[in-house]
Amino acid sequence: MAITIRKYQKSDALALLDIINYNILNATALYDYTIRTLAQQEAILEAKIQAGFPVIVAENNGAVVGFGMYAEFRFRQAYKFTVEHSVYVSHNHQGLGIGKLLLSELIHLAKQQGLHTMIGVIDAENQNSIDFHHLFGFTTVGIIKESGFKFGRWLDSVFVQLILD
DSSP: OOEEEEEOOGGGHHHHHHHHHHHHHHOSSSOOOSOOOHHHHHHHHHHHHHTTOOEEEEEETTEEEEEEEEEESSSSGGGTTEEEEEEEEOTTSTTSSHHHHHHHHHHHHHHHTTOOEEEEEEETTOHHHHHHHHHTTOEEEEEEEEEEEETTEEEEEEEEEEEOO
């Protein structure tokens, strides 16, 4: 398996939509309830790109198998050196190192942009993702109890942080 990481292209939107909608319906990686349309997903991605933030994809033999991105953490000016990232891998391709490639590239891009810190917000039930982030030097900096409600239960949000400088 030869995974390549590249910039997002508009022709990738449908594959990314499939990954996102799978997670909306089947996981707590996203706290959304309603699947997105292609137009909604394209608008979200285009807004990030227009704001100067990267969207990258992982490709295996011409097929998109994952993607990652980051954007502003909060909308106040003093947060301009802090970003919140997301990494998603197709449920059929997890455990193959794709997430590592994506997160490594996002960290590299954030450093190139002169950013100071990267934040991840992870559902507390997703210990694999928390451990994954710790491998990259992220530390757990807080937990917001019962901050989300999905699948008939309250969910806790774990905040992880990596200082980039």
